[in-house]
């Protein structure tokens with residue numbers, strides 16, 4: 220089957236053509252980062268306008284590059300949440316128009332399911348699986364007993380990991396989005412500041428990063444006041460070590476409670492080299508669990524991952540229609556029965 224997929228939840232306009240859910244025929248990503256940088260973050264109205272301007276050429280490029288036409292397609296898939304409502308609406312409207320005009324089924328996709336199912340573009344997902352989703356807006360441990368079942372066993376109580384990266388990056392004078400550059404600096408520095416690891420020892424799988432962010436900002440401001448210069452690489456390394464310690468510790472404990480065949484690392488922050496290395500090391504203690512790192516090129520927002528998740532829904536005949544609306548705070552369907560280990 221051939222799926223044309225759309226992703227416009229934030230600041231990337233993306234359209235892809237995916238074959239059988241696991242093969243990328245094209246994955247066009249038009250980023251708007253430059254337009255948002257001078258504001259230090261994503262401006263929703265600016266994002267929507269860019270999506271409108273880019274979406275048609277993204278569709279054309281995706282079809283051309285994949286060497287297919289509308290009549291070859293099996294279905295259309297689109298991110299309808301979570302994300303910025305005005306941004307989501309552009310993708311939803313475009314997908315509806317294509318589906319209606321070409322009599323194709325329309326598949327509604329959760330953006331975070333996309334970040335997880337990006338893994339199948341490399342390797343089939345085996346269940347039960349655990350996903351650590353770390354991105355600009357989310358930090359979650361998701362247990363998946365089987366296909367299309369998502370049980371959030373832990374999540375951040377305040378800032379997402381990527382959000383914390385972007386905020387401390389601003390204090391270091393780094394352009395938005397700061398994650399990649401902080402990661403690079405961290406590899407040149409050392410954990411000399413020993414920032415707090417919030418909730419690390421708590422008996423749950425939740426996270427908290429706002430205390431770490433505040434500790435970081437206070438350290439820098441205090442040094443400014445007494446005209447002391449701090450080593451930025453060490454600051455970055457100390458921050459990153461605190462983030463990775465908590466993510467790795469909680470993930471390890473989750474794997475102890477929920478034995479799974481795969482651990483999937485997805486989302487924008489999954490591109491973090493330190494985190495990837497650390498999980499590789501930790502997984503040696505779990506010989507029955509394989510680590511599926513979403514490739515760097517597919518960690519950030521893209522439509523290929525939406526096609527990968529969409530194709531799974533296509534096989535389950537999960538379709539919607541022209542009444543589909545954007546849902547900015549869309550959640551995974553809550554699964555009531557406790558997980559069976």
Ligand code: ATP
Pocket residue numbers: 228229301302330334353354355356357380381382384385396397398399400402486487488489490491492518519520
């Ligand atoms: P969500 O997926 O929760 O809706 P989003 O789509 O805005 O949020 P993504 O695009 O998935 O988020 O990820 C972007 C985030 O990833 C940014 O916060 C960015 O700083 C962070 N990031 C990118 N590369 C790295 C890296 N190497 N290390 C740490 N963070 C990174």
Ligand code: MG
Pocket residue numbers: 229230231355519520
């Ligand atoms: Mg983004």
Ligand code: FE
Pocket residue numbers: 330334354355486487519520
């Ligand atoms: Fe995302």
